[in-house]
Amino acid sequence: MTKFTSDRLLLFGATGDLSRRMLLPSLCALDAEGLLDPDIQIIATARSEMDDQAFRNFARESLEQFLAPERRGGMATFLNRLFYQQLDANDPEGYKALAAKVGEPKQGLSIFLSTAPSLFEPTIRGLEQNGLAGPNVRIALEKPLGIDLASSKVINDAVASAFPEDRIFRIDHYLGKETVQNLIALRFANLMFEPLWNAAHIDHVQITVSETVGLESRVGYYDDSGALRDMVQNHMLQLLALVAMEPPVSYEATTVRDEKVKVLRSLRQIKAEETVTGQYRAGAINGEAVPGYDEELGKPSDTETFVAIKAHIDNWRWQGVPFYMRTGKRMPKRTTEVVVQFRDVPHSIFSGRGARTVPNRLVISLQPDENITLSLMAKMPGLDREGFGLRAIPLAISMPDAFAGPQRRIAYERLWLDLIEGDQTLFVRRDEVEAQWEWIDAIRATWEEHRIEPKTYTAGSWGPSAAIALAERDGVTWHE
Template identity: 75%
Template sequence: MNFSADRLLLFGATGDLSQRMLLPSLCALAHDGLLAPELKIVGTARSEMNDARFRNFAREALERHLPAGRRGGLAEFLNRLSYQALDASTLEGFDDLARKVGTPGQGLAIFLSTAPSLFEPTIAGLKSAGLTGANVRIGLEKPLGTSLETSREINDAVAAAFSEDRIFRIDHYLGKETVQNLLALRFANLLFEPIWNANYIDHVQITVAETVGLESRVAYYDDSGALRDMVQNHMLQLLALVAMEPPTSFDATAVRDEKVKVLRSLRKVGEGESVIGQYRAGAISGQAVPGYDDELGKGSATETFVAIKAHVDNWRWKGVPFYLRTGKRLPERVTEIVIQFRCVPFSIFEGRGAKTQPNRLVIGIQPEENIHLSLMAKVPGLDRDGLRLRPVPLDISMPDALAGAVHRIAYERLLLDLIEGEQTLFVRRDEVEAQWEWVDAIRDLWNRTGVEPKSYPAGNWGPSAAIALAERDGVTWHE
């Protein structure tokens, strides 16, 4: 149903995500006049506080996490906020929450950021309090389960109260500008799409590297690991955007239909096609850092690094490997996609002593948004000792190239889309379940074959076996 909500209910309103992302994003949208004047924001969490104390809490969060230049109209924004304490594990209190929300004039949008164990009781509480009607939509923050089975349980619970067109499953990577620019690069430029296939592309690399360790996510991460935390959602969404067929239009149904086709075409990972690791003490940027077991305070078999050789078995990508790697305590924080093209079929320059190298397209997502394309060019000179060629980079820094445009954090776009009911950048149930089916098969393989994490020192690019995974195919990881 199309409506623009005039009430926004934030579960987990006092949590870290709310402080760093949600409240700053909403304040920035209000500053730019993108929130309707009548929109009211109700926060809820276990913490006991009144409206005034929550507004002070929000002010402190905004002063820490939002640039001063985007805090215009701060007082007006804070006046939109109210708060209702709630223990979501019990039905008691949901009626009070409903009274706090009041009767929306147009509709209610709910942002649910809670532990997976609270999804079902929260939905039950919302339903009991009449907060699941036809003019209510809900946004779900990950993790949506820990397996296909648990994901289905959560989705079933949500579906009992909300139709699919009112469910917005969030993967914040889809809100990043460069991720969306990947679609523009492919489908708005005749240059790339005709060669975006197995005839011209040798392989694809997708890297999501972090320099941080456990930080405040100790309990969650040790139960999850890198495969569930990063591969199941962010990395498979990036892979789907790289590999998808052109959608018939840029709308939610068409785009998500094509992504699902890719996810269902993923071949099961076989023995020897994955490597897992766990970091030990080392150094990041010259600073000593402890090992995973030191941070955890005990030994663990949880992987903090995973590298996978994946295959999309369809007409476009048959025979093209997709190398995925992600990990914690790696040398730098970077998310990028590398499209490695094939060599030219015949070089006219070999007789003059010149060697060609294949073109490479690197799409940087974070920390810098950029596009880098390497082309072969002749080195200036008289060439009496032989002709020389070398790669020449074409670099586009997206913030510089699009100077003057407002560059927003991902949650600004996603929250606004939730309020307005635009589902294109959200994940559909069949996508989530296709991702879990592939990831569960990998973990089952590890359990059957006794795969254990290999150690790597913090500050390195994972265990040496990850390098070998690519190098035995003649591929070098882009670093």
């Protein structure tokens, strides 16, 4: 694999929402800190007709809206790095002008596709035919990568026809979050956790990704996708793989991804009674009335906006440990967290003194705040004349407070840098994507076979009551 640092960036979908909110602000923040090559050029492309200056004005408005003022240092210098070339991705002739605009990089070119998957194939063909897919070119692909295993293979085959796997960077932006990387550090840099990280000591694991928003601007995409494809197939399965994987030999792209794919291939096929789907109806979020999904969509739909799953990993480490996953829109609060519930002590020496032990619990919060909390049993202050008192107390680490100085970064900042430098550790390999889709397709087939349709739930609640029962049947309560 040829190592090079890119000095040209080519951004497709440059006028889209992701570009405005995340991609351009991330690049500007990196540039303000001197983390981009001083000679780097960023060529933006989209269907909109504008020249370089018009795009720079567009970018300035985006940065003023979505990037904190203290992170915009030298914004004028960054804006001067931006160039624009209008392109209809389906027009083969347009790629000649795009290639001329990109020019000849001194070291290498990194391409970021933030476009609809239907445009991937003609885009790859246009790039290849116009000299933009050579050995010094990398390509990053933003999700969704298909709607099932078959369509994913079509996309991956199209990309692989022009780019080898070591130059393909499939993005799951959750992997760029600091706390997700801290999950790896927590497991493999601390002796106290790894000996306990198995079925003998862990009762169950919960993974929750909840959103307060509804459809917003994603009406067309979301109704064709649903919660299972939108969140479980990528973000949640990646979190599960990081929690469950074996220790890699080193923190390198190949070894980390080898271990993740082993977990994904060990997932047991879901039974009908191990999954619950839902769709929100009108309710209230933070005291404000919100419409139901069908009202927002403007028509009836059987697309799920909520899904809960009881998953099992059939391997030595995790046999018998359920992984409860749930995600939904219009939930009471926005949160992403992993809860590792340890088993209780095998024998309490304090029971004869009236004390009750509570199993330890590790909570890793990704959003809205990045925190790690471990509940420990401690003695309550007192002379114990009424009995020996125990209480669970939190040992909490707030990531922003624990490390004074570093700013809270946008996840795409790290991903941009890794793309530019060619580090694939935090990107998803093809066999991971396909293992994820294979499991997801089997769930959808189960839904169809058993005619499982979304149950309604009120916006502002934690989903259908059946999702609560899914866990409570095992004596488990969702962490809220």
